[in-house]
Amino acid sequence: MVTRSGAQKSTQKGDPEGAVFKPPTGRRHVWDRVFSVLLLAATFVGLVVLAILLADVSWDGVPRLSWNFITSFSSVIPENSGIYPALLGSLWLLLLTTIVSVPLGIGAAVYLEEYAADTWLTRLVEINISNLAGVPSIIYGLLGLGIFVNLLGPITGGQSLISGALTLSLLILPVIIIAGREALRSISDSVREGGMALGATKWEVIWGHLLPMALPGTLTGAILALSRAIGETAPLIVVGAATYITFAPDGPLSRYSALPIQIYYWISQPQPGFQAAAAAGIVVLMAVLVLSNSVAIYLRNRYQTRA
Amino acid sequence: MDRRSVNEEGLTLSEISRERPEAGPETIERGDVSSGQGDSALGMKIENLSAFYGSFKAVTDVNIDLRANKVTALIGPSGCGKSTFIRCLNRMHEVITGARAEGCVKLGEQDIYGKGVDPVRIRRRIGMVFQKPNPFSKSIYENVAWGARINGYKGDMDELVERSLRQAALWDEVKDRLKQSGMGLSGGQQQRLVIARTLAVEPEVILMDEPASALDPVSTQKIEDTMAELKKRYTVVIVTHNMQQAARISDYTGFFYIENMGDPGRLWEFDETSKMFSAPERKETEDYVTGRFG
Numbered sequence: 001m002v003t004r005s006g007a008q009k010s011t012q013k014g015d016p017e018g019a020v021f022k023p024p025t026g027r028r029h030v031w032d033r034v035f036s037v038l039l040l041a042a043t044f045v046g047l048v049v050l051a052i053l054l055a056d057v058s059w060d061g062v063p064r065l066s067w068n069f070i071t072s073f074s075s076v077i078p079e080n081s082g083i084y085p086a087l088l089g090s091l092w093l094l095l096l097t098t099i100v101s102v103p104l105g106i107g108a109a110v111y112l113e114e115y116a117a118d119t120w121l122t123r124l125v126e127i128n129i130s131n132l133a134g135v136p137s138i139i140y141g142l143l144g145l146g147i148f149v150n151l152l153g154p155i156t157g158g159q160s161l162i163s164g165a166l167t168l169s170l171l172i173l174p175v176i177i178i179a180g181r182e183a184l185r186s187i188s189d190s191v192r193e194g195g196m197a198l199g200a201t202k203w204e205v206i207w208g209h210l211l212p213m214a215l216p217g218t219l220t221g222a223i224l225a226l227s228r229a230i231g232e233t234a235p236l237i238v239v240g241a242a243t244y245i246t247f248a249p250d251g252p253l254s255r256y257s258a259l260p261i262q263i264y265y266w267i268s269q270p271q272p273g274f275q276a277a278a279a280a281g282i283v284v285l286m287a288v289l290v291l292s293n294s295v296a297i298y299l300r301n302r303y304q305t306r307a
Numbered sequence: 308m309d310r311r312s313v314n315e316e317g318l319t320l321s322e323i324s325r326e327r328p329e330a331g332p333e334t335i336e337r338g339d340v341s342s343g344q345g346d347s348a349l350g351m352k353i354e355n356l357s358a359f360y361g362s363f364k365a366v367t368d369v370n371i372d373l374r375a376n377k378v379t380a381l382i383g384p385s386g387c388g389k390s391t392f393i394r395c396l397n398r399m400h401e402v403i404t405g406a407r408a409e410g411c412v413k414l415g416e417q418d419i420y421g422k423g424v425d426p427v428r429i430r431r432r433i434g435m436v437f438q439k440p441n442p443f444s445k446s447i448y449e450n451v452a453w454g455a456r457i458n459g460y461k462g463d464m465d466e467l468v469e470r471s472l473r474q475a476a477l478w479d480e481v482k483d484r485l486k487q488s489g490m491g492l493s494g495g496q497q498q499r500l501v502i503a504r505t506l507a508v509e510p511e512v513i514l515m516d517e518p519a520s521a522l523d524p525v526s527t528q529k530i531e532d533t534m535a536e537l538k539k540r541y542t543v544v545i546v547t548h549n550m551q552q553a554a555r556i557s558d559y560t561g562f563f564y565i566e567n568m569g570d571p572g573r574l575w576e577f578d579e580t581s582k583m584f585s586a587p588e589r590k591e592t593e594d595y596v597t598g599r600f601g
Contacts, residue, residue: 117404118404188441190437190439190441191441191443191444193399193402193437193441194437194441194442194443194501195443196399196402196427196430197397197399197430197434197435197437197505198430198431198434198453198454198457198458198504198505198508199427199428199429199430199431199432199454199457199458199508200427200430200454200457200458201427204457208453208457209443209444209445213444
């Protein structure tokens with residue numbers, strides 16, 4: 001063993017004099033502790049900022065919350081404004097978007113992962129799905145305007161709930177597909193082999209084993225994606241969601257508003273009464289998110305233990 | 308005790324699968340009167356089988372006779388194509404992208420690689436147990452029942468599950484916890500569960516690719532005892548690295564060998580087990596079974 005000075009140094013077993021190996025006193029342990037503190041701080045920064053935001057919003061918004069607020073329509077008088085049509089609109093959108101995007105997303109993930117051959121075309125599709133997940137949501141709004149509102153206007157009813165839901169579905173579809181593919185990829189091939197060795201068709205293996213095993217991971221991705229969809233404002237404005245509406249939606253072909261849009265409209269009004277209404281609206285939006293997430297997480301946990 | 312499961316209409320599982328509305332002509336069953344009746348299983352005759360991964364030839368020109376109701380062991384050093392060969396016997400080899408097999412593999416009288424033969428049908432009749440136990444993440448009951456159910460079994464499922472678990476020597480250990488997950492069993496129990504689910508679909512032939520290599524000696528012993536019972540009803544083919552195991556349990560032994568690196572593996576010698584281990588004809592066989600290499 002040659003030291004820095006060039007002299008030969010031999011070590012005895014266990015290196016009692018610390019001739020070659022530096023014992024972990026001083027600097028090594030200090031760095032260990034420094035990093036654990038830094039990483040903890042990194043976690044806390046995010047959480048603390050979030051907590052402060054939520055506290056501030058709740059402080060302004062909760063006093064304004066009332067049954068009246070939830071069941072009233074928007075009004076020029078701030079004190080009388082309510083969130084009812086926007087709340088219903090968001091719930092409708094959540095329902096319709098889930099119905100459209102989740103089956104399509106899982107179906108595409110199953111096809112790409114289990115059936116598609118490894119050709120240049122498949123790889124091209126893969127790359128583009130990842131790209132699509134990052135496209136700004138307003139672009140999806142413009143796409144939705146062109147296709148669902150204008151081109152398919154006679155079927156969708158133009159600026160209707162279903163147009164908005166289809167637009168949001170396109171927006172979150174790539175995320176659900178990626179989540180589904182990752183979940184399927186994580187299943188070991190030994191499961192597929194075991195199923196096929198019993199004389200099962202590919203679909204029987206997928207339906208009987210792979211989908212139940214992939215569902216928890218896929219649902220997690222879908223939950224995150226749907227939460228994002230509920231908070232989207234720009235694409236919905238482009239496809240015709242109303243900022244001021246005097247009726248609640250009565251079906252998929254109805255015109256509508258949505259919580260983020262209502263909040264946005266109120267915030268841009270000068271009267272302080274509307275600011276308070278906006279804060280209350282944010283609290284309602286948070287509540288919808290937490291509720292829908294909880295339902296979805298409950299469903300996911302149920303499937304996890306069953307499969 | 309009924310040896311073959313029979314549903315309400317008196318049809319065995321083999322006959323039900325024949326009636327299953329799958330695409331393709333029923334070439335594999337025509338003339339195959341012995342399947343599903345009585346105790347004797349079918350043997351397999353392999354002629355000039357070669358297996359490829361893309362352009363790489365992994366196994367070349369194997370000619371072997373796997374006799375009905377006997378245990379045939381396939382031994383040989385690592386990388387000689389034993390696993391590739393055995394996976395050709397139930398058409399699992401071609402599931403790998405780019406892999407293919409050429410030659411003739413007969414189950415009874417019919418070539419399973421013949422035109423129009425449905426590999427899905429073959430795989431029910433030629434079962435496989437893999438090296439690493441791979442039970443499904445379902446309950447023990449469902450593990451055994453699933454295969455039978457998708458193949459159209461309409462009879463008493465409870466009875467089928469119990470019978471399969473008994474044949475696999477696992478019933479006594481799990482009879483009180485059939486609803487618990489199969490993944491919670493020990494390695495040896497999981498492997499016997501895999502054997503049970505393979506038996507539940509009533510194959511003719513059972514292929515085993517080093518089934519006990521990942522298990523402890525006690526589990527290995529239990530599985531070897533099971534195999535001795537199984538050959539009364541089925542034809543068993545086992546790939547094993549354990550020569551003592553091959554000598555203990557098999558009736559016939561085939562020795563696979565590669566001469567040079569990169570060559571395809573071939574069947575070097577095949578004979579009755581007693582003869583293979585006491586007086587093999589070829590030098591490489593003798594060197595391998597006496598432990599000079601391997």
